[in-house]
Amino acid sequence: MGSSTPPVPVLSPPPSRLVIVGGQRLEGEVVIGGSKNAALAILAGALLASEGETTLTNLPRIGDIRTMVEVLGHFGVAARFSQGDTAAHLDATRLTSSEAPADLVARMRASFWALGPILARCGEAKIAQPGGCNIGARPIDLHLKGLQALGAEIETGFGYVRAHAPKEGLKGASVYLDFASVGATMNIMMAASLAHGTTVIENAAQEPDVEDLGNFLNAMGARISGHGTGVLTVQGVDSLHAADYAVISDRMEAGTYGLMAGITGGNVFLKGANAAHLRPVTLKMIEAGMQVEEREDGIRCTGPDGRPIPTRITALPHPGFPTDMQQAFTAYLATADGTSVVTDQVYESRFRYLTELGKMGVVSQVDSRTAVITGAARLTGADVDASDLRAGAALVVAGLAAQGQTRISHVEHLDRGYEALVEKLQKIGAQVWREDEHGRRQTSQRKAA
Secondary structure (H helix, E strand, C coil): CCCCCCCCCCCCCCCEEEEEECCCCCEEEEECCECHHHHHHHHHHHHHECCCEEEEECCCCCHHHHHHHHHHHHHCCEEEEECCCCEEEEECCCCCCCECCHHHHHHCHHHHHHHHHHHHHHCEEEEECCCCCCCCCCCCHHHHHHHHHCCCEEEEECCEEEEECCCCCCECCEEECCCCCHHHHHHHHHHHCCCECEEEEECCCCCHHHHHHHHHHHHCCCEEECECECEEEEECCCCECCCEEECCECHHHHHHHHHHHHHCCCEEEEECCCHHHHHHHHHHHHHCCCEEEEECCEEEEECCCCCCCCCEEEECCCCCECHHHHHHHHHHHCCCCCEEEEEECCCCCCCCCHHHHHCCCCEEEEECCEEEEECCCCCECCEEECCCHHHHHHHHHHHHHCECEEEEECCHHHHCCCCCHHHHHHHCCCEEEEEECCCCEECCHHHHC
16 A cells, blocks of 8 residues: 555653642633644644645644654655644545554543544455543443444454455445444444445434534535534445544533633633533533633633632533533532532443542542532542543642642653643643652653644
């Protein structure tokens, strides 16, 4: 298939900790970056372009983006970054491989989203079973069920998934998802865009990231409708071409900074945040005592006059409260004047971080998918460990309000989802820095990452 362009290297950051001196009121403006999940899916979707160079802008400057671009490089995609790593230029005209390296897929679950596009382009694909954050079972059976409905033969074993399309190519079909899985919806939608005939995905995921991927594929020449609703229709086309596309803003980053403002009694403007995408979170912020002002160019979040108001939260697929925000919101509720109840109906193991929050004075009880949080008048700094991306975000939220110093280990998880975290926090008044394993300060997140 010809020689491939060397992939963009992913450098492993040196071990480091995040150090926070709590008690500072946050005030000012934070520029919200591009959506991590939308960007990763759109990067995978760029594999479908058989001609031209795709330019993606508003990419978040995080490690997962470079990991995904390295995955694309192993398939033969020519890739380069510009605009301070917020833009990527990708030429997938000549794919040289249909196999993704196991070490990269194990590092990041979203690498598995390449399965559908590579199968559609090459007629075959071999992808390692995915890794990523350890937050409970996230089976890939719905991905495989959908691809099988399109006619693919699937083999699993020895840690890999192998997929083969019929000689005549994939064929459109009706697919019902037992669970509104974001990843499965994306993978099936991408494969179906080059299938013969019409594919209808029922009980499709409705997240803004799914809608953004559909908009990108349509810009490439796909014929997709209903993306962002529960019934998604794809009219297959013969080929797709490159496109220029700007990724939506990251609602999880915006929500996290909003809660940081809330727990410190601060006032922060989230520039570029999409109010419609974040409304399930902002409505709960208001319920829990915060003030939220939606503007055309972003959202202003202001903390309560006193302690937060306790509330109930149930994490559900979109348009419900997002599971990726329940951790940071739980940290905010840890200082509420009363008892809050948080339930996660999406993943069954997303309360492990409460053990670490307990070291800071958070009182909680967990029963299966539900946590009862008894608000405390104050939290205290402690040495804690980030077990995954969103758990790390919860520890940062708590650390900003805690008395004394909080040191968070394994911040590489945070680097996967929050660009320039230290710099953005320092800009709005936080006392925060990174240090190496010897306690020496590191000057910037960019150098550490």
